[in-house]
Each structure stands twice: as structure tokens, then as C-alpha cells.
Amino acid sequence: MKRARKENLIKRLFCLFSLFSIVFLLGIVIVLFKEGLPIFKVTSFGKFFFGKFWYPTYEPPDFGILPLLLGSLWVTAGALIIAVPLGVASAVYISEVAHPKIKGLIKPAIELLAGVPSVVYGFFGMVVVAPLVQKFFGLPVGLNALTASILLGVMAIPTITSISEDAISSVPKSFKEASYALGANRWETTVKVTVPSAAGGISTAIILGMGRAIGETMTVLMVAGGAAVIPRSFFQPVRTMTATIAAEMGETVVGSEHFHALFAIALVLFVLTLSLNIGADVLTQKFRKRLR
Amino acid sequence: MVKLVHSPYPSGHRQSIVHNETNIRISIRDLNIWYASARAVKDVSLDIEKNKVTAIIGPSGCGKSTLIRAVNRMNDIIPGVKVKGEILLDGKNIYDEDIDVVTIRKMVGMVFQRSNPFPKSIFENVAYGLKINGFPGKKKLAERIEQSLKDAALWDEVKDRLGDSALDLSGGQQQRLCIARALAVEPEVVLFDEPCSALDPVATARIEELIQELKEKYTIVIVTHNMQQAARISDFCTFLMLGELIEFDKTDKIFTTPSKKVTEDYITGRFG
Numbered sequence: 219m220k221r222a223r224k225e226n227l228i229k230r231l232f233c234l235f236s237l238f239s240i241v242f243l244l245g246i247v248i249v250l251f252k253e254g255l256p257i258f259k260v261t262s263f264g265k266f267f268f269g270k271f272w273y274p275t276y277e278p279p280d281f282g283i284l285p286l287l288l289g290s291l292w293v294t295a296g297a298l299i300i301a302v303p304l305g306v307a308s309a310v311y312i313s314e315v316a317h318p319k320i321k322g323l324i325k326p327a328i329e330l331l332a333g334v335p336s337v338v339y340g341f342f343g344m345v346v347v348a349p350l351v352q353k354f355f356g357l358p359v360g361l362n363a364l365t366a367s368i369l370l371g372v373m374a375i376p377t378i379t380s381i382s383e384d385a386i387s388s389v390p391k392s393f394k395e396a397s398y399a400l401g402a403n404r405w406e407t408t409v410k411v412t413v414p415s416a417a418g419g420i421s422t423a424i425i426l427g428m429g430r431a432i433g434e435t436m437t438v439l440m441v442a443g444g445a446a447v448i449p450r451s452f453f454q455p456v457r458t459m460t461a462t463i464a465a466e467m468g469e470t471v472v473g474s475e476h477f478h479a480l481f482a483i484a485l486v487l488f489v490l491t492l493s494l495n496i497g498a499d500v501l502t503q504k505f506r507k508r509l510r
Numbered sequence: 511m512v513k514l515v516h517s518p519y520p521s522g523h524r525q526s527i528v529h530n531e532t533n534i535r536i537s538i539r540d541l542n543i544w545y546a547s548a549r550a551v552k553d554v555s556l557d558i559e560k561n562k563v564t565a566i567i568g569p570s571g572c573g574k575s576t577l578i579r580a581v582n583r584m585n586d587i588i589p590g591v592k593v594k595g596e597i598l599l600d601g602k603n604i605y606d607e608d609i610d611v612v613t614i615r616k617m618v619g620m621v622f623q624r625s626n627p628f629p630k631s632i633f634e635n636v637a638y639g640l641k642i643n644g645f646p647g648k649k650k651l652a653e654r655i656e657q658s659l660k661d662a663a664l665w666d667e668v669k670d671r672l673g674d675s676a677l678d679l680s681g682g683q684q685q686r687l688c689i690a691r692a693l694a695v696e697p698e699v700v701l702f703d704e705p706c707s708a709l710d711p712v713a714t715a716r717i718e719e720l721i722q723e724l725k726e727k728y729t730i731v732i733v734t735h736n737m738q739q740a741a742r743i744s745d746f747c748t749f750l751m752l753g754e755l756i757e758f759d760k761t762d763k764i765f766t767t768p769s770k771k772v773t774e775d776y777i778t779g780r781f782g
């Protein structure tokens with residue numbers, strides 16, 4: 219009797235703990251809406267999303283987030299151009315090609331990459347990558363979209379690699395056997411059967427990697443250059459939504475228009491990353507069903 | 511390595527009583543196969559005749575799969591497998607060093623226990639083997655795919671939906687698709703490893719019927735745990751136990767007057 223009560227208590231306690239994160243999430247959502255929506259009293263939806271100027275401290279202010287939105291998408295696209303081939307190739311190498319010993323070396327190394335704090339990436343970007351980019355391309359400044367993309371790409375690689383590797387190594391052995399039995403060699407089997415069979419999982423990996431790049435703040439704040447203009451090339455400084463919030467939040471008056479505008483940006487970010495996560499989930503489910 | 515004379519028909523070979531010797535397609539000679547250190551196939555010798563169905567029966571774990579997979583060198587992809595002995599395909603040892611595995615696997619096709627179509631369209635499944643072997647021309651490819659699907663008795667059921675995913679087919683259809691996929695590369699020998707073990711009786715009957723038709727064109731080896739199936743569809747029958755060949759003979763003889771007591775016990779269901 220006493221034991222049953224004790225167990226019950228423990229069960230409830232754990233239930234409470236797990237509810238905690240849901241409560242937190244709800245709190246965040248409520249605050250984002252409550253503090254973000256008021257901006258649309260002073261600026262229209264169209265002006266907010268498609269306005270070309272972000273001058274929050276001018277009189278009158280301009281709250282157009284198009285340059286910031288495009289800045290985020292721009293560096294994210296650049297990051298994916300770097301991270302997708304490298305990340306997927308590493309995953310293929312780790313799960314299909316590498317000798318177990320080499321695998322035991324590369325896998326932890328890539329996972330370690332995920333553990334490096336983003337401020338360290340930013341620092342490394344400022345003192346190493348930016349000067350190299352500047353010199354190599356003969357640019358006036360090294361802090362630009364390209365430098366940010368390179369760093370974000372490296373940061374997204376662990377996500378893409380580890381999830382892709384899971385997907386590739388869970389492709390049923392029977393598919394590979396069928397391929398070998400038809401006279402295919404290891405390379406043909408990997409490229410034409412194993413990787414396509416893992417396409418669902420690999421897309422999930424890419425989407426999550428994209429989420430990682432879009433949400434990254436510190437690194438882009440340090441290396442992207444910070445110019446709130448619509449990006450036209452990878453060699454110009456850009457500013458992302460995340461960097462804007464981080465840089466400006468400390469200087470706004472609580473409850474001001476600028477304050478609400480920053481919350482509205484946060485809301486946009488939240489919705490973006492949420493949709494990416496849902497998209498990744500849907501793909502994972504579809505993938506599971508396909509392989510029975 | 512036991513070196514034998516490189517003739518497929520040595521005098522005094524014990525299968526010579528069973529076979530019409532000029533029709534032998536595959537000769538397995540003193541074959542031994544090890545996984546790590548455990549020997550799964552022990553000193554097996556048998557001859558497989560052209561355009562006939564040869565069945566391999568025996569209790570589960572006796573080495574049937576290991577033996578049949580040796581014939582297209584599928585055991586090569588399992589790490590730690592060691593093979594000793596010879597398998598002569600048209601008189602040439604497929605384990606010789608100068609032999610290209612790809613050539614062997616094209617000549618000896620295989621259908622597995624669990625149907626394993628690729629998660630691709632029906633068309634792409636059958637086209638796969640042809641494409642990796644550099645089959646030229648779209649039109650010819652389509653013709654060959656149609657022919658293979660017809661040979662596998664699947665064409666009428668899928669001809670209007672070749673672009674659909676192979677995974678939408680029923681279990682029996684999937685297995686026939688796997689047969690079509692194997693036939694597409696025009697093998698000479700087709701190996702079946704318990705092809706019906708996951709199928710219902712109706713689907714099983716269709717596959718059995720199909721195998722009867724296929725032997726006109728191909729040499730067939732089939733592993734089965736189903737004694738009635740072996741009796742119904744095979745011309746020759748091998749009984750394996752604990753990796754050893756106990757008896758090999760014409761199927762009629764095995765099922766009516768087996769020469770060993772264990773064989774009789776097994777086929778009458780006294781164990782296994």
C-alpha cells in the first residue's frame with residue numbers, strides 16, 4: 219500500500235517535470251504574440267514584411283523587415299550550399315565506406331563540432347575566416363554574407379551528417395543484397411540504391427540543418443557585417459533577423475514601437491523554425507511508412 | 511584448397527548415377543564454408559542439371575541459404591566468410607582469382623526469402639540491373655522490361671501502372687517483381703531462397719507454377735522448408751543436415767524410396 223503510494227507520487231512528479239517544458243513553450247508563444255502583434259497597429263502587414271527599410275530609430279521610424287528576412291534566407295542558402303554536399307558526403311562515407319577505425323575517429327570529431335559554442339565560431343570567423351575571404355576575393359571588408367555562410371555551413375554539418383547517417387544506415391540490408399545480386403558493385407549500390415532509399419531521412423536532415431542556420435545568432439552577429447540592406451551578392455555585408463534582435467533589444471524601451479517590432483521579428487522566426495520542424499517531422503513519418 | 515581436375519565430369523564422381531552427365535550446368539565440389547570459425551557447409555558435392563529444378567531441403571539452420579548463396583558468391587559481402595572447394599559453372603571455377611564477381615552474379619540471378627523490391631517505381635525496379643550494366647537504348651529497355659514482367663507472370667497486373675511504387679504491390683506481386691528484376695539481366699541460372707515463405711497459398715501456387723515455366727529457359731535451384739513444395743516442383747532434391755549433404759537424388763526417389771533413414775524421417779515429418 220505504502221509502496222503503491224510512493225510510486226504514484228514519483229509518477230506524478232515526473233509528469234510535472236515533463237509538463238514544465240510544455241508550459242515554458244506556451245509561455246514563449248503567448249509572450250511572442252502579445253508583444254509582437256501590437257506593431258501592426260502602427261505599421262501595416264504589407265509594410266512590415268515587404269518594406270525595404272529598417273530604420274527603427276528614425277523619426278518617423280521604418281519597420282520594413284524585408285532586408286533582414288532576405289538576409290537570413292541569403293546566409294542560410296549559402297550555408298546549405300556548403301553544408302549539404304559536405305554533410306551528406308560525410309554521412310555516406312561514415313556509414314558505407316569508412317573502416318570502423320576511421321569511423322570511430324570521424325564520427326566523434328563531427329559531433330564535437332556541434333558542441334563548439336557559437337561565440338567561438340564567431341571569434342574564429344572574425345580573426346581567421348574573414349581576413350582570408352577578404353584577401354582571397356580582394357574585398358574591402360571580410361565581414362560579409364560569404365563569411366557568415368561558411369561558418370553557418372560548418373555549424374550545420376553535424377546536424378545534417380548525424381541525421382543523414384542514421385537514415386542511410388537504417389536502409390534495409392535486403393535492398394543492398396538485391397542490388398549486389400544484380401551485378402552492381404559497392405559504389406553503384408550506394409549511389410543508386412542506398413542513398414535514394416534514405417532520401418526521406420536525408421531531406422529531414424537538411425531541413426533541420428536549415429533550421430539550425432536560420433536560428434543561429436551570435437556567429438552571424440559577429441561576422442555577417444550587419445548592414446540592413448537587401449542582399450544582392452555574397453560579398454556584401456548583410457544583417458539577419460536574429461542578429462537584429464540580439465543587437466537592438468538591449469537598447470529599446472520596453473513597450474515602445476521598436477520593442478514590439480523586434481518581438482514581431484521573433485514571432486516570424488518562431489513560425490519559420492516551427493514550420494521547418496513540422497516539415498521535417500512529416501517527412502520522417504512518410505519515410506518510415508515507405509520502408510514499412 | 512582442394513585442387514581437382516578441371517573437368518566437370520571426373521570419373522567415379524558419385525552423382526554420375528543420378529545425372530545425364532552432358533546436361534550438367536553447375537558442379538559443386540567439396541565445398542566448405544565458414545562464418546568466422548563456425549563451419550556452416552561441410553564437404554558438399556553435387557551437380558546441378560540444366561533446365562531442371564534442383565531443390566535444397568533440410569531443417570532450419572542446416573546451411574541451405576549459405577550453400578545457395580555460394581553459387582552467386584553472395585556470401586562474399588558478409589565479412590569473415592571463408593570458402594574452400596570449388597563451384598564449377600560450365601566447367602570454370604567461380605572462385606578462381608581471375609573471375610569477375612559481377613559476371614557471375616549476372617549469370618546467376620537470385621530471388622530472396624523476403625521480397626525486397628527497391629523503393630522505386632515498378633519500371634525502375636526491373637530496369638535497375640539493365641541500367642547498371644549499361645543497357646543501351648530507351649526502346650530496347652522498355653521491350654526487355656515488358657518481356658521480363660511477362661516471363662514473371664506479372665505484366666497483365668501492372669502494365670497500366672509501371673510508374674507506381676513497387677511497394678504498393680501485394681506480397682505475391684512484389685515477389686514476382688523481384689523475379690522479373692532478376693530475369694531482366696538474362697541470367698542462365700536462377701537461385702530462389704525460400705521464395706514463398708512469406709506468401710499465402712494462392713500467391714505460393716502462382717510462384718510454383720511460374721518456376722515450372724521458367725525451367726524451360728533457366729536452370730533453377732530452390733531452397734525450401736516446405737517438403738510438399740519440393741516434391742511438387744523439383745526434379746532433383748538435396749537433403750542437408752548440420753551442413754552436410756545427407757542425400758542427393760531424383761526427387762521421385764527421395765520422396766518414395768530414400769536410401770537413408772534420416773532422410774525418410776525428415777520427409778515424413780518425424781523431426782525438423
Ligand SMILES: Nc1ncnc2c1ncn2[C@@H]1O[C@H](COP(=O)(O)OP(=O)(O)O)[C@@H](O)[C@H]1O
Nearest residue numbers: 545546550569570571572573574575576577588
Ligand atoms: N551472417 C552469418 N554470420 C554468422 N553465422 C551465420 C550467418 N548466417 C548464417 N549463419 C549460421 O550458419 C548456419 C547455417 O545458416 P543458414 O545457411 O542461414 O541456414 P538455413 O538457410 O538452412 O536456415 C547457422 O548455424 C547460422 O547460425
Ligand SMILES: [Mg+2]
Nearest residue numbers: 574575576704
Ligand atoms: Mg535460410
